[in-house]
Amino acid sequence: MTTNKTATVYVRLKDGVLDPQGVTIQKALSQMGYDDFLSVRTGKFFELEVSGSASDIDRKIDEVCSKLLTNPVIETFEVKK
Amino acid sequence: MKVGVVTFPGSNCDYDAYAAIRHVLGEQVDFLWHKSEDLAGSDLIILPGGFSYGDYLRSGAIARFSPIMKKVVEFADSGGLVMGICNGFQVLTESGLLPGALIRNRSLRFSCKYVNLRVENNATSFTNTCSKGEVLRIPIAHGDGNYYNFDGDIETLEKTGRVVFRYVDANGEPTDISNPNGSINNIAGIVNKEGNVLGMMPHPERAVESILGSGDGLKVFESVRAALPALNLVGEK
Numbered sequence: 001m002t003t004n005k006t007a008t009v010y011v012r013l014k015d016g017v018l019d020p021q022g023v024t025i026q027k028a029l030s031q032m033g034y035d036d037f038l039s040v041r042t043g044k045f046f047e048l049e050v051s052g053s054a055s056d057i058d059r060k061i062d063e064v065c066s067k068l069l070t071n072p073v074i075e076t077f078e079v080k081k
Numbered sequence: 082m083k084v085g086v087v088t089f090p091g092s093n094c095d096y097d098a099y100a101a102i103r104h105v106l107g108e109q110v111d112f113l114w115h116k117s118e119d120l121a122g123s124d125l126i127i128l129p130g131g132f133s134y135g136d137y138l139r140s141g142a143i144a145r146f147s148p149i150m151k152k153v154v155e156f157a158d159s160g161g162l163v164m165g166i167c168n169g170f171q172v173l174t175e176s177g178l179l180p181g182a183l184i185r186n187r188s189l190r191f192s193c194k195y196v197n198l199r200v201e202n203n204a205t206s207f208t209n210t211c212s213k214g215e216v217l218r219i220p221i222a223h224g225d226g227n228y229y230n231f232d233g234d235i236e237t238l239e240k241t242g243r244v245v246f247r248y249v250d251a252n253g254e255p256t257d258i259s260n261p262n263g264s265i266n267n268i269a270g271i272v273n274k275e276g277n278v279l280g281m282m283p284h285p286e287r288a289v290e291s292i293l294g295s296g297d298g299l300k301v302f303e304s305v306r307a308a309l310p311a312l313n314l315v316g317e318k
Contacts, residue, residue: 017184017229018184018187018227018229018263020184020185020186020187020188020189020227020263021185021189024189068138068142068143068146069138071139071142071175071182073174073180073181073182073229073230073231074182074184074229
């Protein structure tokens with residue numbers, strides 16, 4: 001049975017990969033007086049709408065996450081359905 | 082020598098590469114459209130600088146799935162010479178032809194200036210006309226040139242002579258201040274294990290005549306020309 005499904009993919013930089021944007025934001029917060037924000041890490045998310053059979057959709061979402069949406073050298077992803 | 086320069090939507094250094102090969106080096110060169118699947122009998126494929134697909138998603142991430150890239154990967158796997166400059170380097174890491182990734186410059190700024198590059202390995206098809214330790218003046222122009230890789234992979238690259246170019250100061254020392262983007266170990270260019278695929282962030286095609294500020298970049302193309310006869314003989318065996 002074909003259904004439409006939505007999913008959100010959260011992409012994060014792996015631990016240890018420098019995040020210059022995060023570092024810059026943290027420094028800005030500190031300059032604004034928010035000294036208690038010790039670290040900021042940035043990331044991104046994708047909202048997907050996919051049609052197909054339920055099991056196919058899950059497999060395909062994982063597939064596109066590894067192939068295109070993330071670079072496995074520097075990023076990890078988490079899918080929320 | 083016959084060179085193929087790939088044009089992706091958003092490439093902007095393809096004409097510079099073309100002019101360097103044709104008008105300065107005096108060799109044959111063709112543009113290869115990203116939708117084509119024909120490498121036109123090229124001896125060297127250049128993936129030029131620019132902003133393929135607007136740098137959407139990640140630099141080089143979408144270009145890597147262009148029809149022509151299937152052929153470029155096959156060509157590289159069979160020992161053909163491939164050179165990725167700037168955005169071309171990013172396409173090569175995204176496609177898995179070279180290890181690691183190029184992330185945002187640590188300054189967060191686009192950096193466009195001449196840098197000093199030390200030739201770490203002159204026994205490659207791309208550096209055989211240079212001497213080891215020679216310092217070349219070649220410009221950079223990028224926002225995502227910060228070379229990143231796992232510690233173990235960096236160690237392998239270093240131990241096996243696959244770091245070809247390193248950012249250095251005027252004295253030839255790889256200092257932090259001479260590192261324009263935060264690359265690990267000041268890495269500016271690497272080759273694959275087999276030595277037939279080079280990726281570099283600086284633009285040798287922009288430094289091919291003294292009127293441009295430096296002619297040092299020409300050595301990279303002259304090296305390929307010098308390397309080809311021996312490589313072709315191996316291929317004909």
